[in-house]
Amino acid sequence: MSYRALVSTLTAAAFIALWELLPRAGAVDPRFTSQPSRVIAAGWEIIRTGNFRHDVAVSLAEFAIGFSLAIAIGVPLGLLLGRFTPLRYLLDPPIMAIYATPHLALLPIIVVWLGIGMQSKIAVAFAGAVIPILVNTMAGVRGVERSWILAARSFCARGWDVFLKVILPGSLAGVILGIRLGLSRAVLGVVVGEMYQSQAGLGNEVMRYGSEFRTDYLLFDVLLISGFALAATSAVRVLGEKLWTFGK
């Protein structure tokens, strides 16, 4: 094990041990902090009973649809804006304005428009993810060096070949970065959207457990969500590295 991995593992183990032991020693109140053992017990309870599966399915669907839409629109639009300067000049100010806007603050209006069902969460997840994907794809395209394009042209490449062989693989790092950043914003959008107004989903559960002061249950759902976001982000990174070296 590398030195770095060793230190990280030890830190995590120490944290979990303290979390478990401090409430047992009576140093802190487990009603506020919970404990690993209680969270695991609560998780077992949640999985066996209630609407857990349905909630997970709803949240996952909202995330998958909103995030896919964000990629499907953000990446091509980013490539386009990166390549065509006048279009970028035209759309850069509104995009930056939207980037700076706390889109979650628009939830009340979005719910009025789209209702409290899945649509409003899909919209929030999309709105959160599409901008970082767009902006980073654009930056990726602008990182494509002129000399690479010149080299391709010197070998008689035209439009489509230049795009496939140079611009796309050349901007891939930016695209992947945008997708990684967009992913966590899509997760956040779904959860907060569900916490605000919803009939189902993990955010809905979190809100309910919170109001019932069931810390153990609430923490299980939160850890589940962050575990998912972490795994998905790592998957995107690994996929990006594979694609990058394969890019030709």
Added chain:
Amino acid sequence: MDAEGTTTDSALAGRKLSATALSRPVVEPAAHLRLENLTIAYDKPKGAGKLIAVSEANLEIPRGTFVTIVGPSGCGKSSLLLSIAGLVKPASGVVKVDGKPVTGPGRDRAVVFQDFALMPWRTVIDNVRFGLELQRQRTLSADDITARARRFVELVGLKGFEHYHPHQLSGGMRQRVGIARALAVDPDILLLDEPFGSLDAQTRDEMGSELIAIWEQNRKTALFVTHSIDEAIFLADRIVVMDANPGRITEIVSVDLPRPRTVETMDSKEFIEYRRHIRESLK
């Protein structure tokens, strides 16, 4: 053909040729590459008019000649080369290859770039495949392309480095990849734009010797832009001397040093005389 040769002779005579160039009998074989009144201009920023990079350049290069272009920064030597590559459109005048005007990049010409212009996501072998993929995808199978790329990787001395990425290589090795990539498509004319400009002096000399050794094998027409006088003489059959403001050809010098050339060539009396001459010419 004869008529064409005659016009060229008079055109060349019209430009002040050095004694060295004139000392050779001026019986030119049909030109492989010809520049006729080539003028290249760029737009100045903020609409401040045009910048003349190259003004009224005339040049004639027989097949199989190694030509170096030497001159100060801003004399338009790179612009000249890129317009022969078909990557820069001239404002007026024409570039002809085998008598046919150049309208854009073509399979008969390949470029080696100053900053290497390698794709960082491609390995050495895949960078050498790059030009082949673009030009031969229809005629060669993927395996044939790889086999051909491998041959040229070996030719430039990078056997064993096939699967390295450019960022893992030294500057000299990167430019070997650039040279292999250009040679792999089997061009008639090799265009090199200050290929060793960013290398240290020692690597530069080594690369020059190796390039000329590779060139000796099949003697393709080659144009090599440099700002190093020694490099220009060492490699060349002919040196095109350019000056700036506006960029123009001021002299064409034939180099009668025996081939194959080695490091010792650079210490010969003749070499030193050429060096003195070019330095004078550049003043």
